[in-house]
Structure formats: structure tokens, C-alpha cells
Amino acid sequence: MRDLRRKFAVAALTAGAVFGGLVFPATASADPVSAVQITVCNDSDGALQFWVKGYNQHNDWDDSPVWRANPHTCATGWNYWWKQNSSVELHYKIGNGGWTWKQQYVPRTNDQTTTFHVS
Numbered sequence: 001m002r003d004l005r006r007k008f009a010v011a012a013l014t015a016g017a018v019f020g021g022l023v024f025p026a027t028a029s030a031d032p033v034s035a036v037q038i039t040v041c042n043d044s045d046g047a048l049q050f051w052v053k054g055y056n057q058h059n060d061w062d063d064s065p066v067w068r069a070n071p072h073t074c075a076t077g078w079n080y081w082w083k084q085n086s087s088v089e090l091h092y093k094i095g096n097g098g099w100t101w102k103q104q105y106v107p108r109t110n111d112q113t114t115t116f117h118v119s
Contacts, residue, residue, distance in 0.1 A: 032057045035081035036106065036114045038088070042069035043119035046095030050075075050118070054088030054106070057081040076113060084108045092118050 035057035042048035047070055053063040069075035082088050085108045091101040104116050 033059050034084045034108065036084055036109060036112060037076055037078065037080065038082055038090075038106070039074050039076040039113045039115045040067070040069055040090070040092070041074040041115060041117045042071055042094075043117050044094050045071050046097075047071060048075075048092060048094050048118055050090060050092040052077060052080065052082060052088050052090055055083040055086050057083065059083060074115070082106050082114075084114075090116055090118075094118070 033055070038052055040048070040050050047068060049066050049068050051064045051066045054061070056062045064077050064080045067075050067077055084106050087103050087105050089101050090104045091099055093099045106114050
């Protein structure tokens with residue numbers, strides 16, 4: 001009799017776990033994280049090319065395409081969002097120089113963009 005009760009209890013627990021997930025489904029993915037777009041201002045006399053690598057609004061490690069900012073102008077990486085309160089890698093080159101990068105902190109803000117300066 002004890003084996004029969006144990007089998008019934010295991011079957012009931014299994015059914016509860018399976019059908020409970022159908023009655024109270026969970027979200028399929030994590031909520032998006034708070035994110036901003038990045039604007040880079042070129043404070044130099046040469047043309048600037050840049051791209052960003054870091055955690056995006058889905059909390060995935062990703063990188064962007066290359067954007068260009070003319071001398072003494074700013075450019076925003078449109079349609080690419082980066083996690084706030086984290087760091088990104090800002091890869092850039094000025095004129096015909098070689099690529100370099102620096103780590104940039106993306107602060108928590110109520111704004112839609114965060115601005116970095118390169119000179």
C-alpha cells in the first residue's frame with residue numbers, strides 16, 4: 001500500500017508542476033535593462049571613427065557598427081542602446097591613426113543619451 005501512495009504522490013506532484021506552468025506561465029525572457037544611446041563628441045581637428053562594445057538593452061554583450069564624427073562635431077549611435085550603470089568599450093581612431101579604445105562608464109540617467117568626448 002505504501003508504494004501505491006508514493007506513486008500517486010509522485011504523479012500528483014509531476015502533474016502539478018507540468019500543469020501549474022500552464023496556468024501560471026512565467027515570462028519567456030528577462031525584462032529589458034535600463035539603457036541609453038551613446039553620443040561621441042569629436043574635440044579634435046581630424047575626422048573621428050568610433051564603435052562601441054558592451055552590454056545592450058537586452059543585457060547581451062554586443063558591439064555596434066562604425067560611426068563617423070567630423071572635427072568638432074558630435075555623432076550619436078542611433079538605434080543602439082547600452083546598459084546604464086555599467087561600462088562599455090569605446091573604440092576609436094582619429095584621422096589616419098590607429099585604433100585605440102578606452103573604458104567608459106555609462107551612468108544611470110533619465111536622459112535618452114550619454115555623451116563622451118574624444119580629443
